[in-house]
Amino acid sequence: MTDAITVRNLTRTYRTNQLVLANDDLTFSVGRGEVFGVLGANGAGKTTLVSQLLGLVRPTSGSITVEGVDVMADPDGVKRITGFLPQTELAMRELEVRRALHYTGRLRGQGETDARRQTDELLDELGLGPVSGRYVNQLSGGMMRLVNFGMALMGRPKLLVLDEPTNELDPHNRRLVWDVLARRSAAEGATVVLVTHNVLEAESVVDRVAVMRQGRIVTLGSPGELKHRLGDTVRMELQIRDGGELGAAELALLGATGTVVPGTRDGRYLVHCAPARMPELVTVVTEGMATMEIEDFRLSRPSLEDVYLNLDDEPATSAPSPVSSAAPSAAATAPAGVAVLAPVTTVPPPARPPLRDRLARGLTSFKYLWLEQMLEVRSTWWWSLLFGFLMPVAMVFGLTRIGGGLTDQNSLLYIVSGAAVFSVATEGIATLAQRVGVVRTSGMLQYYVSLPISRTAFLSALVFSRLLLILPGLVTPIIAARLMYDADFVVSPMLLVVLPLTCLALSAVGLAIGTVVESMDVIVVITNLLIFVLLLAAPVLIPPESLPLPLRLIGYLLPPTYAAEALRHALSGDLGGMFLVDVAVLLGMTVLGLAATSRWIRWRIA
Numbered sequence: 311m312t313d314a315i316t317v318r319n320l321t322r323t324y325r326t327n328q329l330v331l332a333n334d335d336l337t338f339s340v341g342r343g344e345v346f347g348v349l350g351a352n353g354a355g356k357t358t359l360v361s362q363l364l365g366l367v368r369p370t371s372g373s374i375t376v377e378g379v380d381v382m383a384d385p386d387g388v389k390r391i392t393g394f395l396p397q398t399e400l401a402m403r404e405l406e407v408r409r410a411l412h413y414t415g416r417l418r419g420q421g422e423t424d425a426r427r428q429t430d431e432l433l434d435e436l437g438l439g440p441v442s443g444r445y446v447n448q449l450s451g452g453m454m455r456l457v458n459f460g461m462a463l464m465g466r467p468k469l470l471v472l473d474e475p476t477n478e479l480d481p482h483n484r485r486l487v488w489d490v491l492a493r494r495s496a497a498e499g500a501t502v503v504l505v506t507h508n509v510l511e512a513e514s515v516v517d518r519v520a521v522m523r524q525g526r527i528v529t530l531g532s533p534g535e536l537k538h539r540l541g542d543t544v545r546m547e548l549q550i551r552d553g554g555e556l557g558a559a560e561l562a563l564l565g566a567t568g569t570v571v572p573g574t575r576d577g578r579y580l581v582h583c584a585p586a587r588m589p590e591l592v593t594v595v596t597e598g599m600a601t602m603e604i605e606d607f608r609l610s611r612p613s614l615e616d617v618y619l620n621l622d623d624e625p626a627t628s629a630p631s632p633v634s635s636a637a638p639s640a641a642a643t644a645p646a647g648v649a650v651l652a653p654v655t656t657v658p659p660p661a662r663p664p665l666r667d668r669l670a671r672g673l674t675s676f677k678y679l680w681l682e683q684m685l686e687v688r689s690t691w692w693w694s695l696l697f698g699f700l701m702p703v704a705m706v707f708g709l710t711r712i713g714g715g716l717t718d719q720n721s722l723l724y725i726v727s728g729a730a731v732f733s734v735a736t737e738g739i740a741t742l743a744q745r746v747g748v749v750r751t752s753g754m755l756q757y758y759v760s761l762p763i764s765r766t767a768f769l770s771a772l773v774f775s776r777l778l779l780i781l782p783g784l785v786t787p788i789i790a791a792r793l794m795y796d797a798d799f800v801v802s803p804m805l806l807v808v809l810p811l812t813c814l815a816l817s818a819v820g821l822a823i824g825t826v827v828e829s830m831d832v833i834v835v836i837t838n839l840l841i842f843v844l845l846l847a848a849p850v851l852i853p854p855e856s857l858p859l860p861l862r863l864i865g866y867l868l869p870p871t872y873a874a875e876a877l878r879h880a881l882s883g884d885l886g887g888m889f890l891v892d893v894a895v896l897l898g899m900t901v902l903g904l905a906a907t908s909r910w911i912r913w914r915i916a
């Protein structure tokens with residue numbers, strides 16, 4: 311078996327208020343076509359390990375090679391061959407099941423016909439046919455997980471990395487997932503890396519398993535080998551009625567025959583003993599503990615779960631076992647506790663494909679990401695429309711009553727256009743900044759990053775789809791002004807070109823804020839403060855010609871000024887302004903905003 315994955319001396323630390331050693335000097339390999347299980351208690355470092363395999367988290371030190379590709383040197387190369395199921399929530403939740411599978415296939419580089427064919431096959435194989443037209447986020451937790459599992463299979467990846475694939479699944483669907491994985495590995499030669507807490511069921515599907523503890527691999531081998539290491543023992547599983555507990559006297563009786571381990575469920579105990587002591591153990595359970603309410607007991611050979619539970623008693627500093635699958639002979643002659651791996655031949659990163667291919671790929675990515683984003687925009691569009699209408703109405707109503715000098719027609723127009731700009735600022739800056747803040751802290755960005763898509767396509771789809779979300783904030787004030795003050799507006803180039811460009815620039819600025827500020831709370835405070843300041847400055851900002859030159863120049867660098875100008879001109883009929891300069895500045899702001907975002911956004915999770 312040749313190696314699909316080689317990991318050498320992999321270490322990852324996180325610096326928070328204290329240093330966390332999430333992965334501690336891991337060295338192992340996974341053979342091609344192997345189903346490799348990663349087990350371990352909460353916080354053992356499993357998710358950190360698989361995130362590094364995918365290039366989502368950068369190692370502090372060490373190296374990873376997947377199918378000959380150096381993950382650090384060519385993270386995109388790994389994404390092209392890997393299907394990933396993250397532990398936490400995914401993107402694509404606003405789509406119907408069928409489209410979530412189909413779009414994933416297209417984003418992973420499948421052609422249209424192939425993506426459709428595989429979508430149909432997977433709907434059938436996973437029993438998702440009856441829910442294929444329902445929205446993913448309206449499914450039950452288990453069904454959603456099954457869809458996510460299907461998404462990981464799209465594109466027939468050579469490597470499947472699955473973080474808790476059977477979480478929330480019922481026994482029938484858990485069996486289905488294990489069967490599908492066994493088929494993918496046996497028939498298609500796919501390599502599977504599987505993080506799971508479902509030790510009992512995983513035993514039937516994994517070829518080898520690594521058990522992690524406090525960032526280290528404490529043992530590694532096939533289920534048979536690991537069980538063998540427990541020695542020649544018999545296992546008794548004991549279930550106490552109603553999840554009750556054994557008293558000290560009963561524990562002592564059992565302990566005299568073997569080792570007692572509390573099970574993973576309430577009222578469940580495991581006892582391991584030498585075969586010769588089995589009759590004695592049975593006597594203790596059936597006669598010596600007659601007063602206890604024993605619901606059930608069962609004798610069997612040790613399972614993988616026993617290996618796992620027994621390891622809990624071992625110190626985490628125990629040396630990792632020799633772990634090579636590729637070079638058994640070398641491993642056999644190596645000193646105990648030292649991992650020996652076959653030499654790794656890395657494939658140099660492929661030459662850049664021709665411009666035409668890259669453009670075609672970028673456009674496909676953009677198209678499907680845009681379609682996905684638009685479905686989310688669609689669900690919040692009506693709210694934006696209402697907000698865009700209410701904002702100027704509230705402002706005009708409030709300000710005409712506060713200041714006696716704000717009642718002339720011109721002031722009112724300033725206020726209306728100012729209010730429009732504020733609603734755009736709210737929608738444009740806040741939603742985008744918050745959205746990026748959210749995707750960074752939740753699992754959604756993790757999912758996008760695991761796809762072989764271009765960062766530019768992702769950012770552009772996000773910005774352009776938001777353009778439609780914030781436009782109502784500009785259009786509705788015009789309607790409000792017309793209804794309330796019978797003000798005619800002029801459809802000018804300023805209105806038609808400068809307004810949409812303003813939205814674009816605002817979106818790009820919002821995105822840039824979101825990439826720099828990671829905390830959701832801080833983003834909300836910043837954007838609300840920004841809006842508050844803009845609200846206060848409204849009557850001053852709006853007519854720039856009345857400002858001193860330095861302030862005017864600053865004003866011309868702010869996209870809201872352009873939006874206000876465009877609206878004011880459209881409403882007052884005064885079509886002054888330097889149209890081309892305005893357009894150039896706004897375009898410049900957009901490009902700068904996107905470039906800054908593209909540079910700052912770390913296309914990795916950490």
Ligand SMILES: Nc1ncnc2c1ncn2[C@@H]1O[C@H](COP(=O)(O)OP(=O)(O)OP(=O)(O)O)[C@@H](O)[C@H]1O
Pocket residue numbers: 324325326330331332350351352353354355356357358359397916
């Ligand atoms: N982004 C992060 N910042 C700081 N610490 C982190 C981060 N991600 C993980 N850790 C820490 O690294 C350690 C390993 O975490 P990891 O998520 O890899 O464990 P796990 O084995 O997947 O746990 P679980 O089974 O609960 O998912 C934990 O102590 C965790 O708190």
